[in-house]
Amino acid sequence: MKQQSRFILSILSFGYAFLYIPLASVVFFSFNASNLATVWGGFSTRWYGELFRNDQVLEALFLSVRIALTSATLATILGTMAGLVLARFGRFKGRTLFSGMITSPMVMPEVITGLSLLLLFITLQQITGWPGQRGFSTITIAHTTFSMAYVAVIVQSRLVSMDESLEEAAMDLGGRPLRVVFDITLPLIAPAMIAGWLLAFTLSLDDLVIASFVSGPGSTTLPMLIFSKVKLGVSPDINALASLIIVTVGLGVVLAWLFGRRRSSKAQ
Amino acid sequence: MAIVASAKLSRANGLVQKIAINRNKETWRRIAVAAPYLWLFVFFLAPFAIIFKISLADPIIAQPPFTPSFDEAGRLTTTFSNYSFLLTDKLYAITYLRSVLMALATTLLCLLLGFPMAYGIARSNSSTRAVLLMLIVLPFWISFLLRVYAWMGLLNNNGVINNLLLWIGVIEQPIPMMYTDFATSIGLMYSYLPFMILPLYASLERMDMDLIEAAQDLGASRTKAFWDITWPLARPGVIAGCLLVFIPAMGEYVIPYLLGGPESLFIGRVLFDEFFINRDWPLASAVAIILLVLLVFPIVLLQRYQARNQEAGS
Numbered sequence: 001m002k003q004q005s006r007f008i009l010s011i012l013s014f015g016y017a018f019l020y021i022p023l024a025s026v027v028f029f030s031f032n033a034s035n036l037a038t039v040w041g042g043f044s045t046r047w048y049g050e051l052f053r054n055d056q057v058l059e060a061l062f063l064s065v066r067i068a069l070t071s072a073t074l075a076t077i078l079g080t081m082a083g084l085v086l087a088r089f090g091r092f093k094g095r096t097l098f099s100g101m102i103t104s105p106m107v108m109p110e111v112i113t114g115l116s117l118l119l120l121f122i123t124l125q126q127i128t129g130w131p132g133q134r135g136f137s138t139i140t141i142a143h144t145t146f147s148m149a150y151v152a153v154i155v156q157s158r159l160v161s162m163d164e165s166l167e168e169a170a171m172d173l174g175g176r177p178l179r180v181v182f183d184i185t186l187p188l189i190a191p192a193m194i195a196g197w198l199l200a201f202t203l204s205l206d207d208l209v210i211a212s213f214v215s216g217p218g219s220t221t222l223p224m225l226i227f228s229k230v231k232l233g234v235s236p237d238i239n240a241l242a243s244l245i246i247v248t249v250g251l252g253v254v255l256a257w258l259f260g261r262r263r264s265s266k267a268q
Numbered sequence: 269m270a271i272v273a274s275a276k277l278s279r280a281n282g283l284v285q286k287i288a289i290n291r292n293k294e295t296w297r298r299i300a301v302a303a304p305y306l307w308l309f310v311f312f313l314a315p316f317a318i319i320f321k322i323s324l325a326d327p328i329i330a331q332p333p334f335t336p337s338f339d340e341a342g343r344l345t346t347t348f349s350n351y352s353f354l355l356t357d358k359l360y361a362i363t364y365l366r367s368v369l370m371a372l373a374t375t376l377l378c379l380l381l382g383f384p385m386a387y388g389i390a391r392s393n394s395s396t397r398a399v400l401l402m403l404i405v406l407p408f409w410i411s412f413l414l415r416v417y418a419w420m421g422l423l424n425n426n427g428v429i430n431n432l433l434l435w436i437g438v439i440e441q442p443i444p445m446m447y448t449d450f451a452t453s454i455g456l457m458y459s460y461l462p463f464m465i466l467p468l469y470a471s472l473e474r475m476d477m478d479l480i481e482a483a484q485d486l487g488a489s490r491t492k493a494f495w496d497i498t499w500p501l502a503r504p505g506v507i508a509g510c511l512l513v514f515i516p517a518m519g520e521y522v523i524p525y526l527l528g529g530p531e532s533l534f535i536g537r538v539l540f541d542e543f544f545i546n547r548d549w550p551l552a553s554a555v556a557i558i559l560l561v562l563l564v565f566p567i568v569l570l571q572r573y574q575a576r577n578q579e580a581g582s
């Protein structure tokens with residue numbers, strides 16, 4: 001390996017410190033006994049206890065998880081189709097518009113996506129009477145729309161890096177197209193689909209702005225609840241909730257990464 | 269004779285089967301295209317037409333709070349007054365300008381920190397590189413809101429940084445950092461840094477390091493080698509990274525709200541407030557349309573670069 005220059009090494013350490021010190025500080029202060037969120041007053045786990053007795057938090061968490069499970073699944077189905085189309089179907093009429101509609105939701109400012117979907121739901125309601133009440137279904141549709149783009153891109157890049165000859169061989173041997181997809185293509189892109197599903201799940205669980213637009217009275221997702229508390233400033237119970245999320249997600253990502261690495265080194 | 273006939277027959281059978289499979293394949297292709305296409309068309313593209321329609325209406329106190337496009341006599345009632353108001357009102361012009369400038373500053377800061385980081389990651393040996401990359405991606409998975417919240421705890425007057433500096437004795441009064449543009453920039457940079465590093469890394473990783481050594485062996489200075497070799501090769505990544513940071517940063521709502529304080533003028537916030545607090549839906553729609561017009565060019569540019577990168581990658 002080539003020697004890294006001192007400049008690069010110091011920038012790297014600074015960069016990683018910048019990324020991780022804020023998170024570490026939240027976790028640290030979640031064990032603070034003091035009512036003041038950022039002044040140390042001794043070790044305590046009382047804020048965690050209070051969290052589990054808070055019905056509002058549990059209810060919001062339950063709604064968020066339900067939305068995330070549904071929208072991630074829908075997004076994986078539609079996104080996989082879109083990824084297949086982009087990677088395997090060559091040029092067809094309307095392809096430019098198609099790929100444009102796939103990539104734009106990923107960078108579109110959330111306020112625009114949120115506003116446009118809310119106005120769509122209201123117009124639909126005027127014309128068809130659906131959706132009568134905004135909440136679970138409207139948030140799920142909104143989340144599916146922006147997260148299917150991420151799934152599509154992940155599946156597409158997996159397909160592009162993959163040899164097409166296996167599928168062609170199966171076709172030549174007389175495999176029915178649907179069989180070929182289920183027996184050959186899907187198993188090959190399964191890791192990409194799982195990664196896409198997980199990303200869609202987290203994106204849905206994290207979204208605040210779009211959900212604020214398209215939700216109705218009585219449906220408060222976890223980020224909406226956190227935001228309404230955070231608006232008032234830093235508080236110890238939010239520190240505890242944040243730490244739980246940070247540590248759970250962090251451990252999950254590291255474990256998934258270690259698992260993926262072991263598998264790929266075995267494959268070699 | 270019979271053998272020839274049966275061979276012909278079986279060939280014909282095979283042909284029929286093949287045609288059937290092809291037709292079947294065609295149907296499935298259509299479904300695979302149509303399902304996501306239709307979904308995106310209805311839930312992503314069509315709503316923009318609705319925003320545009322409402323941006324041409326007047327606000328009224330009703331449900332929904334805007335005038336219909338046609339009155340009872342069937343005459344068109346659209347108006348451009350929202351647009352002329354936005355374009356002549358100084359406050360909105362300043363807000364758009366400030367959002368563009370803050371997004372540009374964020375992009376530049378991310379590039380300045382992200383480029384050497386991506387370079388360092390691309391140059392480390394493969395096991396370190398895997399760990400470093402994982403640590404760049406990890407914050408992606410942690411709630412965006414909570415990452416911004418983490419900075420509130422650091423930047424407050426009573427926050428971790430001020431307390432630490434007071435304790436060391438560097439300062440006697442807490443430095444006001446919260447609710448400033450400084451806080452907003454830090455929050456933006458913190459949230460969007462991984463978006464810059466990943467495409468930069470992707471283009472730097474493909475680069476052949478021997479090229480730089482060769483240039484230096486041939487007498488090029490380090491700076492010259494950088495500008496003549498590294499920079500042109502990294503450029504697709506630089507452009508993709510800059511656009512991935514700039515576009516979403518332009519419309520940011522949460523970060524200026526939580527870190528920038530009540531006075532922070534940001535177009536995403538103005539849109540949100542016009543809609544939810546003033547309930548002026550037509551004006552909020554017009555704000556969104558103008559923001560969209562500003563972003564169309566960068567979005568199209570990003571798409572072209574991504575298509576090109578994908579072709580280069582395969």
